[in-house]
Amino acid sequence: MNYISTRGKAPELGFEEAMMTGLARDGGLYVPGDIPVMAKDEIAALTGLSYEEVAYRVMRPFVGRTFTDDAFRKLIAMAYAGFDHPARAPIKQLEPNQFLLELFHGPTLAFKDFAMQLIGQLFQASLSRSGERVTIVGATSGDTGSAAIEAFRGLSNVDVFILYPHGRVSEVQRRQMTTPTEANVHAIALEGDFDDCQARLKDMFNDHGFRDEVRLAGVNSINWARVLAQVVYYFTAAVSLGAPHREVDFTVPTGNFGDIYAGFVARRMGLPIGRLFAATNHNDVVNRALKSGYYDKNAVIPSFSPSMDIQVSSNFERALFEAYNRDGNAVSLLMEDLSLHDGFKISQGALQMLTDVFGSGMTLESATLERIKRTALETGEVVCPHTAVGLDVAVRKARRGIPMITLATAHPAKFPDAVEEATGKRPPLPSRMADLYDRPERVTKAPNDLAALQSLIRGRIDT
Numbered sequence: 001m002n003y004i005s006t007r008g009k010a011p012e013l014g015f016e017e018a019m020m021t022g023l024a025r026d027g028g029l030y031v032p033g034d035i036p037v038m039a040k041d042e043i044a045a046l047t048g049l050s051y052e053e054v055a056y057r058v059m060r061p062f063v064g065r066t067f068t069d070d071a072f073r074k075l076i077a078m079a080y081a082g083f084d085h086p087a088r089a090p091i092k093q094l095e096p097n098q099f100l101l102e103l104f105h106g107p108t109l110a111f112k113d114f115a116m117q118l119i120g121q122l123f124q125a126s127l128s129r130s131g132e133r134v135t136i137v138g139a140t141s142g143d144t145g146s147a148a149i150e151a152f153r154g155l156s157n158v159d160v161f162i163l164y165p166h167g168r169v170s171e172v173q174r175r176q177m178t179t180p181t182e183a184n185v186h187a188i189a190l191e192g193d194f195d196d197c198q199a200r201l202k203d204m205f206n207d208h209g210f211r212d213e214v215r216l217a218g219v220n221s222i223n224w225a226r227v228l229a230q231v232v233y234y235f236t237a238a239v240s241l242g243a244p245h246r247e248v249d250f251t252v253p254t255g256n257f258g259d260i261y262a263g264f265v266a267r268r269m270g271l272p273i274g275r276l277f278a279a280t281n282h283n284d285v286v287n288r289a290l291k292s293g294y295y296d297k298n299a300v301i302p303s304f305s306p307s308m309d310i311q312v313s314s315n316f317e318r319a320l321f322e323a324y325n326r327d328g329n330a331v332s333l334l335m336e337d338l339s340l341h342d343g344f345k346i347s348q349g350a351l352q353m354l355t356d357v358f359g360s361g362m363t364l365e366s367a368t369l370e371r372i373k374r375t376a377l378e379t380g381e382v383v384c385p386h387t388a389v390g391l392d393v394a395v396r397k398a399r400r401g402i403p404m405i406t407l408a409t410a411h412p413a414k415f416p417d418a419v420e421e422a423t424g425k426r427p428p429l430p431s432r433m434a435d436l437y438d439r440p441e442r443v444t445k446a447p448n449d450l451a452a453l454q455s456l457i458r459g460r461i462d463t
């Protein structure tokens with residue numbers, strides 16, 4: 001399997017190189033040269049298998065010869081051993097046609113653990129073979145950072161720097177990033193919003209001198225391996241509701257468009273997904289783009305669902321690449337418009353292709369709280385604000401007779417203030433984290449400035 005850049009000008013790479021490279025050297029994102037299709041009987045054969053076995057069968061064709069079958073199986077087993085639910089991603093019925101896919105049973109209580117725990121294993125296997133050391137820099141609006149730190153803390157051949165927007169993540173998210181004591185972990189509170197964090201991260205990748213000097217690696221959804229691991233739960237969920245013999249729809253709480261793009265990949269692989277609905281909070285650039293054909297970036301406004309407070313939705317580029325029939329030049333021009341003019345116009349043909357697959361909706365703050373309250377009262381499920389944004393859209397978009405599956409992307413205890421405001425009750429953290437509020441924090445503040453960040457990183461690593 002070869003991987004190509006969405007901007008068409010970077011070298012083609014194999015799976016391992018694409019995983020270790022992160023952002024392509026032309027500024028684009030790596031995608032598979034071809035998306036392999038699973039036959040109907042292969043999908044049917046996934047019914048009743050363990051999450052790990054489904055993960056193996058779905059991901060194997062993308063990984064090529066990087067790992068032997070046996071080694072890949074073992075890495076998957078280790079990745080999911082720490083999850084506290086035997087099904088890993090259990091599905092619950094809320095109403096006759098509404099289902100919740102719980103993706104928060106991993107170590108840091110958000111869907112990011114599905115990919116990050118696996119990437120941690122894949123990176124370790126790869127680095128111990130090559131003997132290299134890498135510097136991971138990640139940008140987070142709260143959940144990617146905590147999951148990355150958990151996956152890479154204490155590893156001898158990796159330093160992890162996580163840029164998070166100062167004052168714009170929940171206290172639990174912040175503490176998950178600032179309380180680990182391992183010396184290879186560095187939580188950086190950046191003066192800015194998530195888009196600033198992600199922009200500085202991309203600047204570092206696009207500074208090829210710096211990138212090579214520190215052997216920069218990325219674990220945001222920039223990294224194809226992140227997306228790949230997230231494809232798996234679309235399969236387990238759909239198959240548990242009757243796929244490949246029954247169509248299903250998904251609603252995905254959306255910010256950086258990585259999770260919903262993983263659903264797009266599952267659909268391309270042959271999973272009978274009818275529609276994929278992107279649910280946004282009031283930072284609704286993706287919703288507006290899909291409705292109007294104009295991607296028009298606004299300022300980020302903080303919300304109850306801070307992990308989705310994003311206006312530069314990185315993986316939208318991967319969807320555009322497909323919508324423009326894999327024309328890297330066309331994507332490069334759109335991305336140039338985005339950086340110069342804060343937006344771009346999507347052609348009619350490309351918009352048609354996008355909206356054939358993707359629907360969208362936006363949930364305002366009051367409706368988010370109301371949805372948390374209503375879901376708790378009517379079903380007994382306490383959901384996080386991101387999930388509530390999704391559920392509110394799912395209820396509006398559900399199609400008669402087609403199961404609608406909403407991704408429950410985080411545990412409610414990561415966002416106790418919003419949940420308490422909605423329900424009057426504060427959701428408790430799992431007992432293994434009960435002392436999170438007592439642990440000392442370690443954090444470095446930094447300006448939104450590339451040179452300052454680069455010198456901070458240089459100063460902390462042993463190049």
Ligand SMILES: Cc1ncc(COP(=O)(O)O)c(C=O)c1O
Pocket residue numbers: 110111142143144221253254255256257258259260307308386387409410
């Ligand atoms: C809890 C939660 N829900 C939803 C999202 C949005 O996912 P994506 O950025 O893949 O669109 C995020 C951030 O990634 C998140 O942390």
Ligand SMILES: N[C@@H](CCOP(=O)(O)O)C(=O)O
Pocket residue numbers: 139140141142143144145219220221222255256258307308314
């Ligand atoms: N919501 C994310 C933002 C980063 O997204 P990623 O999927 O590109 O890593 C977060 O919680 O950090």
